[in-house]
Amino acid sequence: MDPCLRRDDRKNMQPYNHKQIEKKWQKKWEEEKPFKAEDFSDKEKFYCLVEFPYPSGDGLHVGHVRPYTAFDIISRKRRMEGYNVLFPIGFDAFGLPTENYAIKHKISPVDATKKNIANFTKQMKSLGLSFDWDRVVNTTDSDYYKWTQWIFLQFFKNDLAYKTTMPINWCLSCKIGLANEEVVDGKCERCGGEVEKRDKEQWMLRITEYADKLDKDLDKVDYSERIKIQQKNWIGKSEGVEINFNSEEYDIPVFTTRIDTIFGVTAMVLSPEHPLVMKLVNDDYLDEVKEYVEKCKKKTDIERTIVEKEVTGVLIGASATNPMTGEKIPIWIADYVLAQYGTGAVMMVPAHDERDFVFAKKYGIDIKHVIALSHQEAKLDDVYTDEGYLINSGEFDGLTSQDARIKLADYVEMKEYGRKQVNFHLRDWVFSRQRYWGEPIPIIHCEECGEVPVPEEDLPVLLPSVEHYEPTDTGESPLASIESFVNVKCPKCGGDGKRETDTMPNWAGSSWYFLRYIDSKNKEAFADDKKLRYWVPVDWYNGGMEHTTLHLLYSRFWYKFLFDIGVIPKECKSEPYKKRTSHGLILAKGGEKMSKSKGNVVNPDEVIDDCGADIFRIYEMFVGPFEQPAEWDTQGLGGCRRFVDKVWSLQERISENVDTEKDVEKLLHKTIKKVGEDIEELKFNTAVSALMILTNELVKLALDSDRGKEKVSEDVFKKLVILLAPFAPHLAEEIWENLDNKKSVFKEKWPEYDKELVRDEKIDLIIQINGKLRDTIKVSADISEEDAKEKALSSEKIKKHLEKQEIKKVIFVKGKLINFVV
């Protein structure tokens, strides 16, 4: 059953025909381009950014509609408020799904992308989104990725791009490298075969160089709190001590944030990948160690760090010395220690660390308590991870954990056992993929000169057409098989060189796209300086919560780097986004994600066809709080359709020169206030609700007018239409035109509310006894405590409740309530 089908039997008026009306206005917007942003203007600028879509073959998702509509509303409102608004859109088109789609359907990714972008464009236009279509960017366009490559070269020249060996997922039967997503439960998604880690030379970006800045500068920006916390935790700044434990001729540094527990160390644990493992291992233990290391290759980092599943480890038959105590302790390897973090080695303090404790219990390692809560001794068989006072720690006994950390860090430095160290959880960014559908990395390998950057004037390095897009069974990118691409002269010495055949990850193009919108057609530079100075920073950036740690951090990093090397003018701020918010996902009915395999996908084209874009937009705004996930409910569309119908039918029930009742006037101004404020706070659901309340009130008045009372004032109705316009732009334009207005409703000023009219003179005063509601009385809003008390006590209900009770205390909240404590 289609909830949007409707028949209208009203005699005089044409029923609301969304197809005709929406087409009419979309055509007009297409021709007249009223949403084109001006470079430079006397108006204040407002750069409003939504994450650009990945143009998949499935087309636009109803989940896209939510943020796009929300920020279309904000953009339209800001224009009405007199801002020069930049609201651009583009396509993030490189990546795995398109490549896999191309392989499956035996078409080129270029053609697939072209087709998908055309479809997405059509769909977005049919939603009436007020994007500036003249600035569209496409990350797979060589005019675009030329500059992605150019930025990579700047990283390279500034020593922030380097090559190193990193493990990749390798399918033993397909013999190809796999993305993490293609590994399901440790098996290859395509063939179900075994997957293991295999080392591969990879390009890296030194994002850790910017870790501190990325952390600190979060204080300068207006991101929602949960986003800031997630980023901070991801960067994971921790201050501690790096201290050397000596073993034979090697120093093994460990990093710890709990140097106060140093006297409780009873073993040392290395990650299985630690370079010293094979050097220190005792021959008697060699087989076991090798077997263990092999096993670890098959686990993901997440599996490795789950404590309760099962911690495992083996002895390597060597020992290390705790520099503070001179004690010899055994060395273990265990997969819960990750090679990438810290030094890849930890000191084991089972008494005061959860994972160490579990490990020590399992393998019978000594547990030595050195921190106690106050003067009580900790229970001997327990783990205590909080702070406390040092015990069993020699001359440091009795200090608090906090003091001990300071004293011990100084002591360690003085004795040259180690040094204070700030560590980050953040790791450098693996920047190469052995895939076809990405930006070629613009580097040439020369036997004589090493890694040589492609000269900037030779950019872009074009992605050549190939026969096969499949990854190769040598682990190389498909580009490696194209000799004309690979074999080039070294730009430095002119000798024989080989082009880098790895491509960049999808994240590359999206790390700077917001800068390209500013000057999307510039052939000389990635963007003009003056335009950058005008538009940067982005005033408001909205995207998915799922991009908080990767894309958002990556793009902040790229921007900061470009800013530091002077490519971004120094008049711009050091942060790209002033404000960042995030939307909730649209889920299928039942709270599940929409997916083709589950068959629960809602196609936006069908919704537009049945109900029209305006009803669709209102529905998505009304469905629930913007920042929380929401479930799609087809029946909900019906309610929005009824609302639109009511507004539409009000058109012919209005007349000029009507005296509006005070109550209606007050409601109008409260609505103006509420809708305006709610839009700014992303509370679109309650904004729509406020518009419904006003509409219902006007409908009631209109019905009364049929019975001889006054009609609805045109002025009030016009205000309603203006408030509704950002939500339902086609409908509003059409009604506006019907009301004999020559100009677009979006040329109107956003209404202001009258403070006097918003204030209530009379309120319902809540009367509570012991915090429980017992009565309400109508009183003037500024009633004094004495008067309120007197009035409250004269209420019959209250008298009854207070019988034989003694009033101990009276709490009065002005304009709200009075509470008697008995």
Next chain:
RNA sequence: GCCGCCGUGGUGGAAUGGUAGACACGUUGGACUUAAAAUCCAAUGAGGGCAACUUCGUGACGGUUCGAAUCCGUCCGGCGGCACCA
């Protein structure tokens, strides 16, 4: 496992320290209609009462407060992220 978010009627949600359930869906009853649809009107958290009214109620338990859906603690459940999906 770690980090973040969320948990309220039959349903989506509103209320973020002060009247729990705005607005909307659904359901039931009524009006209009030959009938249906559409539209309009009324009722609608649960229990008790003829009624006035009253008791209970915001995932669970505990705490803070005159007063807690809201703040704190523990637990349970769901969702997002965990670095090669985008």
